[in-house]
Amino acid sequence: xxxxxxxxxxxxxxxxxxxxxxxxxxxxxxxxxxxxxxxxxxxxxxxxxxxxxxxxxxxxxxxxxxxxxxxxxxxxxxxxxxxxxxxxxxxxxxxxxxxxxxxxxxxxxxxxxxxxxxxxxxxxxxxxxxxxxxxxxxxxxxxxxxxxxxxxxxxxxxxxxxxxxxxxxxxxxxxxxxxxxxxxxxxxxxxxxxxxxxxxxxxxxxxxxxxxxxxxxxxxxxxxxxxxxxxxxxxxxxxxxxxxxxxxxxxxxxxxxxxxxxxxxxxxxxxxxxxxxxxxxxxxxxxxxxxxxxxxxxxxxxxxxxxxxxx
Amino acid sequence: xxxxxxxxxxxxxxxxxxxxxxxxxxxxxxxxxxxxxxxxxxxxxxxxxxxxxxxxxxxxxxxxxxxxxxxxxxxxxxxxxxxxxxxxxxxxxxxxxxxxxxxxxxxxxxxxxxxxxxxxxxxxxxxxxxxxxxxxxxxxxxxxxxxxxxxxxxxxxxxxxxxxxxxxxxxxxxxxxxxxxxxxxxxxxxxxxxxxxxxxxxxxxxxxxxxxxxxxxxxxxxxxxxxxxxxxxxxxxxxxxxxxxxxxxxxxxxxxxxxxxxxxxxxxxxxxxxxxxxxxxxxxxx
Numbered sequence: 144x145x146x147x148x149x150x151x152x153x154x155x156x157x158x159x160x161x162x163x164x165x166x167x168x169x170x171x172x173x174x175x176x177x178x179x180x181x182x183x184x185x186x187x188x189x190x191x192x193x194x195x196x197x198x199x200x201x202x203x204x205x206x207x208x209x210x211x212x213x214x215x216x217x218x219x220x221x222x223x224x225x226x227x228x229x230x231x232x233x234x235x236x237x238x239x240x241x242x243x244x245x246x247x248x249x250x251x252x253x254x255x256x257x258x259x260x261x262x263x264x265x266x267x268x269x270x271x272x273x274x275x276x277x278x279x280x281x282x283x284x285x286x287x288x289x290x291x292x293x294x295x296x297x298x299x300x301x302x303x304x305x306x307x308x309x310x311x312x313x314x315x316x317x318x319x320x321x322x323x324x325x326x327x328x329x330x331x332x333x334x335x336x337x338x339x340x341x342x343x344x345x346x347x348x349x350x351x352x353x354x355x356x357x358x359x360x361x362x363x364x365x366x367x368x369x370x371x372x373x374x375x376x377x378x379x380x381x382x383x384x385x386x387x388x389x390x391x392x393x394x395x396x397x398x399x400x401x402x403x404x405x406x407x408x409x410x411x412x413x414x415x416x417x418x419x420x421x422x423x424x425x426x427x428x429x430x431x432x433x434x435x436x437x438x439x440x441x442x443x444x445x446x447x448x449x450x451x452x453x454x
Numbered sequence: 455x456x457x458x459x460x461x462x463x464x465x466x467x468x469x470x471x472x473x474x475x476x477x478x479x480x481x482x483x484x485x486x487x488x489x490x491x492x493x494x495x496x497x498x499x500x501x502x503x504x505x506x507x508x509x510x511x512x513x514x515x516x517x518x519x520x521x522x523x524x525x526x527x528x529x530x531x532x533x534x535x536x537x538x539x540x541x542x543x544x545x546x547x548x549x550x551x552x553x554x555x556x557x558x559x560x561x562x563x564x565x566x567x568x569x570x571x572x573x574x575x576x577x578x579x580x581x582x583x584x585x586x587x588x589x590x591x592x593x594x595x596x597x598x599x600x601x602x603x604x605x606x607x608x609x610x611x612x613x614x615x616x617x618x619x620x621x622x623x624x625x626x627x628x629x630x631x632x633x634x635x636x637x638x639x640x641x642x643x644x645x646x647x648x649x650x651x652x653x654x655x656x657x658x659x660x661x662x663x664x665x666x667x668x669x670x671x672x673x674x675x676x677x678x679x680x681x682x683x684x685x686x687x688x689x690x691x692x693x694x695x696x697x698x699x700x701x702x703x704x705x706x707x708x709x710x711x712x713x714x715x716x717x718x719x720x721x722x723x724x725x726x727x728x729x730x731x732x733x734x735x736x737x738x739x740x
Contacts, residue, residue, distance in 0.1 A: 429558025
């Protein structure tokens with residue numbers, strides 16, 4: 144839980160700097176950080192290499208916006224039908240994968256296949272998703288502020304506080320989860336699935352749980368992303384999106400509370416801080432990733448803490 | 455209609471053989487170095503662009519450019535293996551991440567050098583052959599035959615030569631192979647480079663048929679991995695068959711079902727196979 148406290152000083156950043164670009168980069172860092180926190184639950188703690196969180200991220204954006212515009216309800220209410228959809232989808236995909244005992248590489252490939260199928264549906268369902276052109280999001284989440292009542296979250300500062308708070312909450316929830324008996328069962332599955340089964344842990348059920356929770360967090364991050372950037376497009380469901388989150392978690396240090404956030408900061412932030420052309424930026428991203436993995440195979444947080452899993 | 459189906463079937467086989475050559479690289483690398491090099495698609499792109507550059511800009515004859523492109527892809531593969539992949543042996547996840555990083559770097563380099571505008575090579579082998587009612591371009595037939603030959607030769611070499619036996623032995627039991635005098639370090643480098651060269655050759659042949667874009671690699675590595683798994687990882691001849699099955703499923707599927715979901719048919723087929731035969735179509739053990 145100390146880890147969450149380390150995030151709190153980030154609330155002071157807007158006091159020190161009014162630089163819009165810096166804050167915007169941090170907002171992206173926080174949103175993708177939530178995605179990474181979700182992936183960390185299933186991979187870092189439960190040990191299942193999923194590729195589906197990218198799809199959940201994209202569907203989160205689409206689902207929330209579609210619910211919002213179809214039913215005319217505010218952002219926070221629109222999250223609910225979207226979460227219900229993601230829940231159903233995760234249960235179906237997870238049920239198929241885990242029922243047939245797909246592991247490691249095979250699990251990764253089948254979830255990747257499902258993720259790609261989801262993307263194809265979104266790309267081709269023109270009447271609802273507007274195909275490759277994507278959707279323009281003109282709404283903003285509202286929030287109750289003492290003194291001024293319900294206000295729209297607009298402008299960089301508002302989004303900064305909203306996304307940072309969401310990240311803190313996501314990290315807290317994930318830490319509470321992995322430190323509970325559920326988390327210990329996740330760890331047992333990661334370390335030795337057969338043994339865990341023998342000890343009476345219903346591995347199927349716990350893997351499904353981890354998969355669902357990670358997808359819900361990814362979908363929440365996707366909703367924030369879509370409403371912050373005002374734009375939802377099919378590439379948000381792409382495999383690259385999944386791979387980015389994997390890279391963040393591994394770079395930051397998997398199975399640690401702060402790892403996803405550190406990884407997100409480095410991979411999202413660093414290529415933007417240095418002024419580069421688009422090509423060079425992608426190359427920098429790649430180079431950071433390659434060097435970091437080769438120099439620090441356990442991730443950055445792994446260097447500062449002794450290698451211990453929360454178990 | 456029959457004509458259309460047969461035509462699509464042939465197209466599927468040819469695209470499938472391109473998937474197959476990547477699948478062969480995936481299978482070999484996975485068997486020997488324990489990682490999946492997701493950047494193989496980018497090596498294919500390197501091969502394709504090298505061929506295009508050498509043929510259309512340097513004006514070398516096409517076959518010479520193909521050979522040079524294979525050498526270039528192989529040499530780049532050697533550099534990445536020495537510089538990067540030798541540190542991620544048998545670590546699937548780190549290997550995956552390093553290859554993702556490498557994808558970004560190679561694609562950016564290609565974008566920088568050749569921009570995003572698709573490149574079309576001049577026809578190297580114009581004309582087509584007609585078999586009864588079906589007409590198919592010569593280049594496609596040649597491509598298929600070359601790929602078939604390469605995969606066949608690889609299979610023969612693995613079955614009959616000392617090096618091939620060493621490779622198979624290593625895949626089964628690395629320590630025992632080492633004790634029997636196999637230079638395992640060299641073997642890993644060799645297989646890694648060979649896979650990249652194969653991908654480069656796939657790209658060189660691809661350049662003769664389709665137009666090139668820096669982002670072309672991503673699709674092929676996905677199909678290659680699908681084909682390798684479809685066949686059963688570790689099965690070399692299966693890699694080609696897996697690729698062809700995938701290619702045919704896609705092209706026949708898009709004939710009867712919406713074309714937009716072309717990529718989905720292979721995926722659905724793959725998921726179905728994995729669910730009922732987790733070790734792949736031709737996979738034996740595991």
